[in-house]
Amino acid sequence: MTKHSNKKSRFVILISGRGSNMQKIVETCKNENWSADISAVISNNPRASGLDWAKDNNINSISLDSSSYSDRDKFDSDLSSEIDKYSPDYILLAGFMRILGHSFVKKYYGKLINIHPSLLPAFPGLNTHSNAIASGVRIHGCTVHFVSPELDSGPIIAQGYTNVFTHDTVKTLAERVLMVEHKVLPSVAHWLTLGEVTLNNDNKAIILNDHNGLFYL
Incomplete structure (x- = not known):
């Protein structure tokens, strides 16, 4: 059913680079006055220029350097911990160049786009x-698709x-x-x-x- 609540939808956006899709979402959200809150932008690349753009636009920006993790599950766990701080309704992968593990995907299934x-x-x-x-x-x-454990098949x-x-x-x-x-x-x-x-x-x-x-x- 169409949502009638006044509650704003909370988004966390994941990026790996300049985040042009993230920028377009933020700009469109502001210009069209969506009932939404872009709560945080998170990148697996600490040098991602999109983090600077998010910070300049007063959005929480967090980096987790995936190259410093030898354990993929540990990265997913730390990423999940950061995401959960914002209790998002949806997590948008907007040029996020990292495959997420099955446990991570199953945890957020239906919220991960x-x-x-x-x-x-x-x-x-x-x-x-x-x-x-x-x-x-x-x-x-x-x-644009819901993320499932099988790559690019949701x-x-x-x-x-x-x-x-x-x-x-x-x-x-x-x-x-x-x-x-x-x-x-x-x-x-x-x-x-x-x-x-x-x-x-x-x-x-x-x-x-x-x-x-x-x-x-």
Whole structure:
């Protein structure tokens, strides 16, 4: 059901680099006056420029250097401890370049949202743009989905797409897909604040109020 409470939705956003998707969410949230609180931005890369941007915008910014952890479960545990300080309704993976363990994902299942730079189930994992060009597809894009223990296979909430042209390089295609991401992820985040995204008993994502889960650039 659509949420009618005055309670603000609390988000924690995970990044690994400049966090352009994170920035777009924060800016759109402010400009459109969402009932939401971006409680913290956390990065596994202490040199991520997105942390500085978050700090400059008065958002709690935390770094956990994943390269200093020899134990993957320990990193996940410490990350979970940081997240839990903010009691978020949702955790958004916005360019978070680290695979999270099964226990972590199961703990937050239904709250953990990722954006992946391909039209899943096509091209899971890395090198999506080069794989798209090499395969000869004419359409490419991004997918926002609930995170499941299986990599890049959770229930799909929304997708955005763009054409692939014969003259495209990995760089030009990546830039255009990023523009699509900047439309899709903030839209999904807004739907979440309205209580208009849910999982049914078959673990399929349901979007209420007839929102269109497909975007084109």
